[in-house]
Amino acid sequence: EVQLVESGGGLVQPGGSLRLSCAASGFTFSSYEMNWVRQAPGKGLEWVSYISSSGSTIYYADSVKGRFTISRDNAKNSLYLQMNSLRAEDTAVYYCARDIGQVVYTDWGQGTLVTVSS
Amino acid sequence: QSALTQPASVSGSPGQSITISCTGTSSDVGGYNYVSWYQQHPGKAPKLMIYEVSNRPSGVPDRFSGSKSGNTASLTISGLQAEDEADYYCSSYTSSSTLVVFGGGTKLTVL
Numbered sequence: 001e002v003q004l005v006e007s008g009g010g011l012v013q014p015g016g017s018l019r020l021s022c023a024a025s026g027f028t029f030s031s032y033e034m035n036w037v038r039q040a041p042g043k044g045l046e047w048v049s050y051i052s053s054s055g056s057t058i059y060y061a062d063s064v065k066g067r068f069t070i071s072r073d074n075a076k077n078s079l080y081l082q083m084n085s086l087r088a089e090d091t092a093v094y095y096c097a098r099d100i101g102q103v104v105y106t107d108w109g110q111g112t113l114v115t116v117s118s
Numbered sequence: 119q120s121a122l123t124q125p126a127s128v129s130g131s132p133g134q135s136i137t138i139s140c141t142g143t144s145s146d147v148g149g150y151n152y153v154s155w156y157q158q159h160p161g162k163a164p165k166l167m168i169y170e171v172s173n174r175p176s177g178v179p180d181r182f183s184g185s186k187s188g189n190t191a192s193l194t195i196s197g198l199q200a201e202d203e204a205d206y207y208c209s210s211y212t213s214s215s216t217l218v219v220f221g222g223g224t225k226l227t228v229l
Contacts, residue, residue, distance in 0.1 A: 035218075037164075044207060044220060044221070044222045044223040045156070045158075045164065045207050045209075045220045045223070046220065047209075047216065047217065047218045047219070047220060050217055050218075059215075059216075059217045061216055062215065062216065095163060095164070102152040102169075102170060102211060103152055103154065103209065103210075103211045103217065103218040104152075104154055104166065104169040104170070105154070105156070105164070105166060105209075106166050106169075106175065108163035108164055108165075109163065110163055111163060
């Protein structure tokens, strides 16, 4: 059974940093592209970032470019999102999602809440 | 404002059929057959219901179907059931720098 478990969320002040993690199990992590998708309270889904299976190709949404960094450790079956210079509008539940190609997200974690507030 | 346009809400009675539209441009929905649909119940993670316009993942009932015409994709749910009440989101690959765009979501109410 595919499992994705996010962690690392919490309350952070504007301008602060946070590192999210996503632990994957039940599939060959190194063979799959991965993404971060977020959802602000009461709002819709917003794609945040993509990383290829090897980590060689990375994309970011314009809203986070230059502030967030996606990475992965295939030896540890883990996906990461380093978030710097956080803003109030970054407040959201952050999901990691397995991508089988063509931006098809077959599996999602339960999400981790990030709250940016003073 | 979301890149893909969906109606904010739709409703139907049990047993009826409903259709949710998802309108984009030739740079996303109209240009590629990479449209997906996700179902999200309150407090839960999204669930993939349709991918590549009209394909259903294993385990998704055949009451759910997808189609596309021009720049508009559609999700149809036939034989509505109470458990279908949820938010539905479309997504599409896009040739812009953002890689993928989502619709704003549609709240389905089963009356």
